[in-house]
Amino acid sequence: MAGTRGQGADAPAPSPTRDTAPGTAIAETAGATDPRALRGAGDGIALRVIAPVMRIIEIPMLGLQRVLGINRLAWVFLLPNLLLFGLFAFLPVILNVVYATTGGDNVMLADRPGIGAGNFTRLLDCANHLDPNTCREDKFWRAVWNTVWFVTLQVGVMVGFSLLTAIVLNGKIRARGFFRSVFFFPVLLSPVVVALIWKWMLQRNGVLNAFLDWAGIGGYNWLVDAQWAFAWSVFLSVWAHMGFYTLILLAGLQAIPRDVYEAATMDRASPWRVFRRITLPLLAPTMLVVLVLALIKGVQTFDEVYAFTGGGPGTATTFIIQYIYEEGFAGSPRLFGLAAAASLLVAAVLVVLTLVQLWVNRKSVDG
Amino acid sequence: MASIELRGVRKSFGTVEVIKGIDLSIAHGEFCVFVGPSGCGKSTLLRMISGLEDISGGEIAIGGDVVNRIPAADRGLAMVFQSYALYPHMTVRQNLSFGLENINTPKAEIASKVDQVAKMLQIDPLLDRRPKDLSGGQRQRVAIGRAVVREPRVFLFDEPLSNLDAELRVDMRGEIASLHRRLENTMIYVTHDQVEAMTMADKIAVLRLGELEQFGRPLDLYNNPRNLFVAGFIGSPKMNFITGTVDGADRTRMHLDGGEVLHLPATGFRQVAGEKVTLGVRPNHLKASEDGAMTVKVRSVEQLGGESYVYGHTASGAPITVHSPGQTRISLGDTIRVGAPEGEIHLFDSDTGLTLRES
């Protein structure tokens, strides 16, 4: 859920719309290349299904067109979407502030007493912020530090492996498309399925322990050990998401013109020097985008780890979004104010990261 | 009756005025061509007539009714676009029927009209193809067919031939002209190509920078251009222009900037002694002869077999083109003398650019 809003709408990746020459070219080829099959079959059937509906909508729309004129009709086309955005994106932001500054366990705003910055002071009240045990909301700080550690490890390992994979795939490889899709496959799996797959692999009598027993190393009950559970959470999250970043990095690598490499070969540069002095600098803008994107997603990690360990053992794998979920929705009493305050803090971090991303994007476009 | 009347028509985009008050009246059944260099506002003017572009000032009347506030769809016009703008996802038949479906024409009638138009334009074997499977010329026919099938009062063409190769363009020119003869509709045709304008039009409107330079029959424009711009724009190759000053004492003598003296006709032009003027002569009216009034240094010669062009410049450096039928013995580097009959010259006021011809 976390990422469905696709913060990276302007990630520097190939356009799905193909290279289209302006003007007439598209008009005449629009139907030619892409999902011709999809369309050819879908056209007739889809048209038959939606045509009656569309004809009915046309009657009021035609009236509106008469009244408003063509250009003001645009607002009518925008209305449904703006309504959705307003209700489910902008209004919540405002309400979030109201919740964060009120207390109690009532969901209705009218029944909630204002407590000013009470929720924030409660969250931030610590003798030593580095030691959760000295904090009033020790669970919050555990979640914060877990998230910080998790994001650092996960992003580092994931971007590293994504880069390695992308570079390998960018070489002279047979069946590149096959390998690329292999790494991409887990990206499509639902977080719960990912969690279950690995839970099944790692359980006490699971296949990994069987292998380790056979190899003489000896099995281990991985998920009851706090550190191993955390490590496997990082692994699982890397496993599930690295294909996506590999894809973006591969696109970035393939955008580097081949003749630059040929020139380097003529200059007798060693492969290592080519990598250090040509590939990495030219890939830097893409790397930045990938890093920021991974950070944004990493901070919002919840689903797969929650289904995998439930946040445990203890609070070893409880992250910040799970904290919000549990305070606001799973626990009793339901501390909506505390959850909202915590989510505002997360939002602050995300806004900063998003602004960095937009800035990086603009820079890479200009440069 | 579908006459078209433009009265003080203006258009501005923000603070930029692109059409600066145009008055024009096109009679029913006339084939009118808007011609001018790119950026002259001819396409904008056409789109204002069509209703696709708002009118900032003045009014447009079609068949006597002011249509300023009537949307494009209800003006009873049809338009052929530069890019053809065929619906790429529809077959040719669907492209032709779309407009008729929109006005709820009965199915059988649509079918018969489409067939009839397809036959007329010889696109009947293509009816089940999509635009991308057609050649440029075929697309052009479909685009015309889409306009014809709706039986509009007025046809608008926006540079319809500019995407075709030269040979096809000549063919299609003839077809559009014959279409006009057959349908006898009012047609407005926009082009930047003066040859198209000359060959097809009943009336030509020459536009420049949002203003109407001259409006009239093709040969009137050719023989009697109102100003330097029209003189230079209509006719190919371009008219030669030579600048000079009318003699202070004798208004039939003109001192060229290069020092030579020409003789001007005493009647027909209202030049004033001492006035700065520009003399215009079409290349085919210039003759190389021993008693020519002007010397021309030859820069290059094009021998086409049936005709020949000599390019050079006068003593003052003005470029001169001489066109003569047949082949010529003049060669590169020669200095020749050229002259023109008095009746074939044009005279313009150098400052205003307007013709000095007495009307």
Place this chain on the structure above:
Amino acid sequence: MGRTWDFLTATRGATRLHWTDWASYTYLFFGVFLMFFPVVWLVLSSFKTEADLQRYPPTFLPYQQQTVTVEGYDEPLPLFEITAGEYEGMILAQLRRVGLQAQMVDPAAPEERLRVAISDYEPVEQFSLATENYSDLFGRFSFLLYFWNSTFITVMATLIMLLTNSMAAFALSKYQFRGRTAVLLLVIGTLMIPQTVVLVPLFLIVSEMGMFNSLWGVIIPGAATPTGVFLLRQYMLTIPDEILDAARMDKASEWKIYWRIILPLSAPAIAVLAILAIMWRWNDFLWPLIVLTRSENFTLQLALNSFQGELQTQWSSLLAMTVLTLLPIAMVFMFLQQYIATGIASTGGK
């Protein structure tokens, strides 16, 4: 064999493999193993009986003990191979087990009862798929209900999203109206507000609208996604305006231009968006977890999560259900891999 090997190890242009090529292929095949083996293992395990699942160390393929129907006995009897003692080498059917002894019978001569020590026999097993794991889902578990919930949410949310987003994208790409830039900025603004940080107020709005514990409570907020507006607007900008003008001259209303011209011409982009939306909604977890608290409203993802949390995890059913949840996405992946890849790469979102 030699030629196959040559073929496999040849690279474009070069005839011999460099050590880096070896390293690359080793890495890639390890990747294939790491990415696919867990899924393969899941699928194989889902065909094992509960008893087979308990076996440690596990076998790769699902096995079941062979049974035989013996004359005079109603139930099929399990078969064992005798490994030691008097009847060594014979294959006998077990009638019952008493302590360390088993009463057995030779299927060929069912009259005579034989006694064998259980340490002297091994079960006769054979490869067999426990398809009852799947058929049970339809009977004992409300799998079809969850499947329907998931499907309904996915389809409705995708349709609503496609409709509203394409309408907005049309307005933003093909009309010149005052406030267009403001609206575009507004849409960019929504990109900065992930759902995870507005859970509490969103919950209030949804319950105020009476959509708590209703599938619509998941569908409607899910449709408010700005990614599609950008994706579609970008594509629609490439449709020439002259086509719209032509349609206007053809007396088409603006709404007709939208659905007869713009929608069909944007089909490639819409297809990409549809695939993405289907994936997002099908895999959704956190928001449904908050809105849907009654088990009859559960989506597949919620059902999977809640089953694995139960004390007696019945792995055989759980694994089968996981496979069925994964199946639609795997199918989509196989057929539309290319579109998904480009789509995801261009929106940058999962």
